[in-house]
Amino acid sequence: xxxxxxxxxxxxxxxxxxxxxxxxxxxxxxxxxxxxxxxxxxxxxxxxxxxxxxxxxxxxxxxxxxxxxxxxxxxxxxxxxxxxxxxxxxxxxxxxxxxxxxxxxxxxxxxxxxxxxxxxxxxxxxxxxxxxxxxxxxxxxxxxxxxxxxxxxxxxxxxxxxxxxxxxxxxxxxxxxxxxxxxxxxxxxxxxxxxxxxxxxxxxxxxxxxxxxxxxxxxxxxxxxxxxx
Amino acid sequence: xxxxxxxxxxxxxxxxxxxxxxxxxxxxxxxxxxxxxxxxxxxxxxxxxxxxxxxxxxxxxxxxxxxxxxxxxxxxxxxxxxxxxxxxxxxxxxxxxxxxxxxxxxxxxxxxxxxxxxxxxxxxxxxxxxxxxxxxxxxxxxxxxxxxxxxxxxxxxxxxxxxxxxxxxxxxxxxxxxxxxxxxxxxxxxxxxxxxxxxxxxxxxxxxxxxxxxxxxxxxxxxxxxxxxxxxxxxxxxxxxxxxxxxxxxxxxxxxxx
Numbered sequence: 001x002x003x004x005x006x007x008x009x010x011x012x013x014x015x016x017x018x019x020x021x022x023x024x025x026x027x028x029x030x031x032x033x034x035x036x037x038x039x040x041x042x043x044x045x046x047x048x049x050x051x052x053x054x055x056x057x058x059x060x061x062x063x064x065x066x067x068x069x070x071x072x073x074x075x076x077x078x079x080x081x082x083x084x085x086x087x088x089x090x091x092x093x094x095x096x097x098x099x100x101x102x103x104x105x106x107x108x109x110x111x112x113x114x115x116x117x118x119x120x121x122x123x124x125x126x127x128x129x130x131x132x133x134x135x136x137x138x139x140x141x142x143x144x145x146x147x148x149x150x151x152x153x154x155x156x157x158x159x160x161x162x163x164x165x166x167x168x169x170x171x172x173x174x175x176x177x178x179x180x181x182x183x184x185x186x187x188x189x190x191x192x193x194x195x196x197x198x199x200x201x202x203x204x205x206x207x208x209x210x211x212x213x214x215x216x217x218x219x220x221x222x223x224x225x226x227x228x229x
Numbered sequence: 230x231x232x233x234x235x236x237x238x239x240x241x242x243x244x245x246x247x248x249x250x251x252x253x254x255x256x257x258x259x260x261x262x263x264x265x266x267x268x269x270x271x272x273x274x275x276x277x278x279x280x281x282x283x284x285x286x287x288x289x290x291x292x293x294x295x296x297x298x299x300x301x302x303x304x305x306x307x308x309x310x311x312x313x314x315x316x317x318x319x320x321x322x323x324x325x326x327x328x329x330x331x332x333x334x335x336x337x338x339x340x341x342x343x344x345x346x347x348x349x350x351x352x353x354x355x356x357x358x359x360x361x362x363x364x365x366x367x368x369x370x371x372x373x374x375x376x377x378x379x380x381x382x383x384x385x386x387x388x389x390x391x392x393x394x395x396x397x398x399x400x401x402x403x404x405x406x407x408x409x410x411x412x413x414x415x416x417x418x419x420x421x422x423x424x425x426x427x428x429x430x431x432x433x434x435x436x437x438x439x440x441x442x443x444x445x446x447x448x449x450x451x452x453x454x455x456x457x458x459x460x461x462x463x464x465x466x467x468x469x470x471x472x473x474x475x476x477x478x479x480x481x482x483x484x485x486x487x
Contacts, residue, residue, distance in 0.1 A: 003320040007317075010307075075279070077317065
């Protein structure tokens, strides 16, 4: 399965289509950090929200660049479960690469600052919170992108709709006072928690929420693929 | 491998593409799947290969290693022939050195040596089809599924297909081949499944006494000698006729404006 994962990553990176979501992510981060300096926890929390639809889009592109017949060949080669898993893992690895760029980006453009007042988080703690916030966005975005992929929807139009609904829904349903926050991955709640004092139980709850949402969306993707090789 | 009461349709309310399919292929057997375009041959082959899941029924005893050669190889991929095949060999579970050896073997055997470092999208249809054939054979298959394997191949490689089929059969593997061009004569002894409107009929195998017709063009001046040599070789001469093609093209009345 590792070889198939590497083949898919290589196929994604060698096509020009990989550039579109990466550039969109960099532009969004540029706008985000162009507004002024912020402390790492707060800045990274918002960065994770901005990156969520970008990571989902990147996943869709990664899965869509592989021709349908090649995906079927891969299925014959390694079996159904491994073919599905290799796609999700390849997207997860590509997502981690984008997250690494997003974590580095504000330091290159001077978008973050150290503690200003007594009681502010230190830079290492803020960085750790930021890494956590981004790592929660990846497992939530990958199954959303997979659900929007051609293999799941069967057509480009439906894929864009799934992507748009998922991206907008994560923000709208994640607003304070939302009637159904559990329907969306906790990217907004994570951003709020990262900006405030983050207690361990809150972090554990948000992590469990993100993983449960990811597992549910991932199961939905596998269900959609039952009769779509 | 057995297909037990297999039904398949692509959409919940769509028409059935395969119905009540009962079929069996044993190790060492070759089966040619016949039928007109759109009859369901490719669908049947994809069910056998494990690409498509039956809507009803089941496929049992499918060999662990399956090689599938699709009707059209997906050449729109950003890899060279060598890099692609090497990655496929590794994905198939071969050790890197074994994968490289298998890649070298099939690249050489299928006449792909000159295309080793050519990117897949730059290949002609026939050459891409050879890559499709190679990827299915890197790991010796217990079941080889060939969807119209002669399509787009040059004469030399078309002749190689029966040899490859024989090798898989000799190693105890099964081979399933679809054919709508009448190339079945290249596989004497193969059983026949005929697909008609989604139903599969298991036919009798062709025997070694089955006859085929080979058309041979010889210079008119040497026709008597050629006929004599063929008869001496035990071949049955059906008829001798003039080569109509050049005559038709040369006839100004045939295609000229009226």
